[in-house]
Amino acid sequence: MTFAELGLSPELLKAIAEQGYxxxxxxxxxxxxxxxxxxxxxxxxxxxxxxxxxxxLPILQGLSQGDKVRANQVRALILTPTRExxxxxxxxxxxYARHLPLTSTVVFGGVKINPQMLRLRRGVDVLVATPGRLLxxxxxxxxxxxxxxxxxxxxADRMLDMGFIHDIRKILALLPAKRQNLLFxxxxxxxxxxxxxxxxNNPIExxxxxxxxxxxRIEQLLHPVDKAAKPxxxxxxxxxxxxxxxxxxxxTKHGANRLTKFLxxxxxxxxxxxxxxxxxxxxxxxxxxKQGAIRALIATDIAARGIDIDLLPQVVNFELPNVPEDxxxxxxxxxxxxxxxxxxxxxxAEEGKELNAIENLLGEHLPRSIITGFEPSLEVxxxxxxxxxxxxxxxxxxxxxxxxxxxxxxxxxxxxxxxxQRTAKPAHSTSSTPANQPRRSQRRSTANASxxxxxx
Ligand code: AMP
Numbered sequence: 001m002t003f004a005e006l007g008l009s010p011e012l013l014k015a016i017a018e019q020g021y022x023x024x025x026x027x028x029x030x031x032x033x034x035x036x037x038x039x040x041x042x043x044x045x046x047x048x049x050x051x052x053x054x055x056x057l058p059i060l061q062g063l064s065q066g067d068k069v070r071a072n073q074v075r076a077l078i079l080t081p082t083r084e085x086x087x088x089x090x091x092x093x094x095x096y097a098r099h100l101p102l103t104s105t106v107v108f109g110g111v112k113i114n115p116q117m118l119r120l121r122r123g124v125d126v127l128v129a130t131p132g133r134l135l136x137x138x139x140x141x142x143x144x145x146x147x148x149x150x151x152x153x154x155x156a157d158r159m160l161d162m163g164f165i166h167d168i169r170k171i172l173a174l175l176p177a178k179r180q181n182l183l184f185x186x187x188x189x190x191x192x193x194x195x196x197x198x199x200x201n202n203p204i205e206x207x208x209x210x211x212x213x214x215x216x217r218i219e220q221l222l223h224p225v226d227k228a229a230k231p232x233x234x235x236x237x238x239x240x241x242x243x244x245x246x247x248x249x250x251x252t253k254h255g256a257n258r259l260t261k262f263l264x265x266x267x268x269x270x271x272x273x274x275x276x277x278x279x280x281x282x283x284x285x286x287x288x289x290k291q292g293a294i295r296a297l298i299a300t301d302i303a304a305r306g307i308d309i310d311l312l313p314q315v316v317n318f319e320l321p322n323v324p325e326d327x328x329x330x331x332x333x334x335x336x337x338x339x340x341x342x343x344x345x346x347x348x349a350e351e352g353k354e355l356n357a358i359e360n361l362l363g364e365h366l367p368r369s370i371i372t373g374f375e376p377s378l379e380v381x382x383x384x385x386x387x388x389x390x391x392x393x394x395x396x397x398x399x400x401x402x403x404x405x406x407x408x409x410x411x412x413x414x415x416x417x418x419x420x421q422r423t424a425k426p427a428h429s430t431s432s433t434p435a436n437q438p439r440r441s442q443r444r445s446t447a448n449a450s451x452x453x454x455x456x
Pocket of ligand 1: 022
């Protein structure tokens with residue numbers, strides 16, 4: 001299957017070739033012909049599947065055949081949950097549209113509204129927006145929807161998690177009833193099904209696993225450790241394994257700030273990225289991280305969502321997430337583009353419940369490895385974390401990072417290297433579908449929910 005066989009125009013094929021893509025990803029191959037045919041589409045797909053090009057390319061093709069956009073009007077609206085994802089999608093749109101006479105822009109909160117109002121004045125063919133700022137702009141008469149032909153809800157599950165449902169309902173009420181709708185979501189909970197019933201009309205359903213089935217290519221390992229010792233353990237792991245680019249997940253903004261300061265005090269260049277940071281600071285941190293100017297990016301779940309960094313080698317869960325699905329999203333940041341990824345979790349006794357939920361979701365028992373010098377105090381450890389480090393057979397192997405993994409001998413390499421302590425067989429997902437993909441039965445019931453919807 002080639003992009004040309006999907007029915008895309010020469011201008012789009014040129015832009016695709018310039019991007020270096022040879023073959024459509026599964027979600028692209030499935031979705032593009034239906035979108036070109038004018039159907040509503042509901043897609044189970046997360047970041048890493050090529051979903052952005054999957055909806056952007058056919059929309060651009062459709063728009064290039066229609067009327068010219070009028071002042072303050074928008075012909076395609078793409079809603080995303082976060083500023084970072086909005087900026088990323090907008091970059092994609094701009095790239096794919098480079099050989100077409102179409103305009104696009106992006107609007108999100110946290111930055112001045114006036115320049116955004118100016119950019120909307122002459123109308124834009126494609127507008128990428130976060131819901132709150134879009135409503136602000138509407139209230140200020142900066143944007144109108146009479147010419148709207150396409151609506152995309154990208155990462156719809158995350159939009160609901162972030163409490164955007166009321167904003168989305170308000171936006172839906174402003175749009176013309178006759179339009180083409182595309183809904184992308186990693187999961188299909190009851191809430192998403194309910195939202196879908198208001199958005200899509202007799203949709204085609206497609207689903208895709210991330211490129212190279214993300215979860216199965218990621219080596220996962222868990223280090224039991226006391227909560228108070230986690231910062232020191234992280235600093236040691238970064239230094240001894242010589243990690244040059246590590247994404248670290250924290251549960252709270254304050255925790256992220258504290259950890260950043262601690263790593264800086266250990267001469268490890270780090271930056272925090274979370275909702276309290278200005279847009280400028282977030283963009284700068286991300287750019288510095290991508291370019292290697294900082295080694296550790298400390299992120300909360302929401303800030304990290306959708307960030308697309310090619311070949312991110314190492315993810316660390318400094319704390320386990322409350323929602324088990326977020327574990328899969330987090331570790332999905334690594335192991336991109338066919339490369340193997342490594343995900344390490346630092347788990348303290350207090351996190352037994354969260355660990356249980358994650359292992360139940362994965363259907364796997366994650367391999368444990370206790371790092372010498374960071375043994376957790378046994379009296380506070382729940383039974384499932386009690387993995388006592390046994391004495392290594394060869395004393396040489398007992399370097400600080402060469403902890404022992406349950407039931408497996410330690411590595412005896414004299415030179416530490418990345419992933420050194422992953423001596424246990426990694427917990428590969430046996431399924432070709434990531435753990436957070438909707439189950440078949442869920443998808444079917446989504447179809448039922450959406451087939452009898454009429455309301456827009
Ligand atoms: P997305 O799921 O849209 O966030 O895309 C994930 C990554 O895959 C991005 O870095 C895209 O540039 C890349 N990508 C999208 N489509 C293709 C393709 N057909 N072939 C190779 N890479 C792609």
